[in-house]
Amino acid sequence: MKKVLTIVVALGAVAVICGFLFVHNEVTDRYNPLISKQDMYVQINRDGKHLSQGGTEYTLDGYNKSGKKGEVTFFAGGDLRKNAYLKVDTKGKYVETWEEVQLDDMPKEVKSKFEQ
Template identity: 50%
Template sequence: MKKFIFGLVLVGGIVVGGPILGSKLTEGQVSTQNNDLGQVFDRFNVTIKKEPSYVVTNSKYGTKQEPGGYLYTQKAINESGKSYDLTFYAPGELRENAILKLDTKGRFVETWEEVKKEDVPKNVVDKL
């Protein structure tokens, strides 16, 4: 019975602690087409909460991908006003100077949508 409990605690520690440690170790890494490990760790990290972030699109931040789509890496601002680097994928080139609301969990972007300036919190609009 002791071995079973020890095994259960060990597996639980790895499942919960792995993403937390991984998020810390990959901080500052920029995601690329071939390296999105930081996003994966943030997605499963229980200490990171989901929150919306905002960006203003600009083609200079987009990189055309093969076989298609664009990978955008740029500064995002979350609702608390913190600015950080974020990478997200779009199936095509985005409209210039559009405001996007990204549903994020750390560096992981679940979804994004174009929003109007009036729909963005005041403290975020001031920093965009």
């Protein structure tokens, strides 16, 4: 019995580790210790998707502080102001918070991407 329990626990641990390594979504990225947090900067340059339960989901291209491009998906309680700039706190695909910022408050590498 002890041997079976050890095998079950070991298989469970392997499954969790594989989930962290190979599955990337909001839930796994939120708790994955191997993924670091980073700020992404986006511009509200297209309409969001209105959700049936209320609110709006946005999927936008953004840039991290070194200017590397990435895609960010996040939820807002309603429509956001067109052409506004946001700083989005992310951890992989998980978005913790977002706030509106001014273009001048962004890192130089990011600012140059939006000014093109």
